[in-house]
Amino acid sequence: MTTIGVLALQGAVREHIRSVEESGAKAVEIKRTEQLEDIDGLIFPGGESTTMRRLINSYGFFTALREFGGKGKPIFGTCAGLILMATEIEGQETGHLGLMNMKVARNAFGRQVASFEQKLAIENVADDFNAVFIRAPYIVKAGAEVEVLATYQDRIVAAKQGHYLCTAFHPELTDDNRFVEYFVKMVEESRKTLAS
Numbered sequence: 289m290t291t292i293g294v295l296a297l298q299g300a301v302r303e304h305i306r307s308v309e310e311s312g313a314k315a316v317e318i319k320r321t322e323q324l325e326d327i328d329g330l331i332f333p334g335g336e337s338t339t340m341r342r343l344i345n346s347y348g349f350f351t352a353l354r355e356f357g358g359k360g361k362p363i364f365g366t367c368a369g370l371i372l373m374a375t376e377i378e379g380q381e382t383g384h385l386g387l388m389n390m391k392v393a394r395n396a397f398g399r400q401v402a403s404f405e406q407k408l409a410i411e412n413v414a415d416d417f418n419a420v421f422i423r424a425p426y427i428v429k430a431g432a433e434v435e436v437l438a439t440y441q442d443r444i445v446a447a448k449q450g451h452y453l454c455t456a457f458h459p460e461l462t463d464d465n466r467f468v469e470y471f472v473k474m475v476e477e478s479r480k481t482l483a484s
């Protein structure tokens with residue numbers, strides 16, 4: 289069975305576990321690097337990217353996560369998870385894992401509208417997806433290899449680069465599983481390709 293891990297160092301882990309299970313895959317919380325051996329895909333949850341990065345370093349995950357992605361295994365980052373994946377962060381000298389060729393801005397929708405919901409058209413997923421944004425980042429600039437899946441107010445809020453996927457919003461916080469199902473399909477397909 290396709291198994292998807294949720295990086296469980298900090299953030300909204302439980303909701304992702306539920307949405308992966310409802311989307312037909314097995315879900316496991318990932319707390320130790322050895323567990324990466326047993327999973328086909330990985331989700332970086334929302335939370336606080338700076339804290340998550342600190343924990344990634346202290347639990348020895350930095351190289352392990354980059355190697356996991358380097359093997360062609362799919363990774364999906366939501367919100368703080370998206371920030372972790374970017375090569376560049378506005379106003380900061382360096383990015384974190386640098387998996388997707390894009391520049392992101394943190395807390396980019398302003399303090400007054402820290403959280404909101406918005407119906408979005410998402411390429412290959414849905415034309416009426418209810419997206420929940422919480423102190424969300426957005427993608428300021430994306431490289432040519434990055435496929436834009438959704439925008440809101442002309443800002444990129446969902447994107448894909450090969451086996452990497454990210455959203456500024458939280459698809460796990462609604463009971464509409466279509467986005468997570470899209471990721472589960474990516475993982476199922478890569479699992480077949482990597483096995484052959």
Ligand SMILES: NC(=O)CC[C@H](N)C(=O)O
Pocket residue numbers: 333334335336337338366367368369371394395422423424425
């Ligand atoms: N809901 C979220 O994940 C918020 C992300 C947070 N603002 C950060 O910079 O890490």
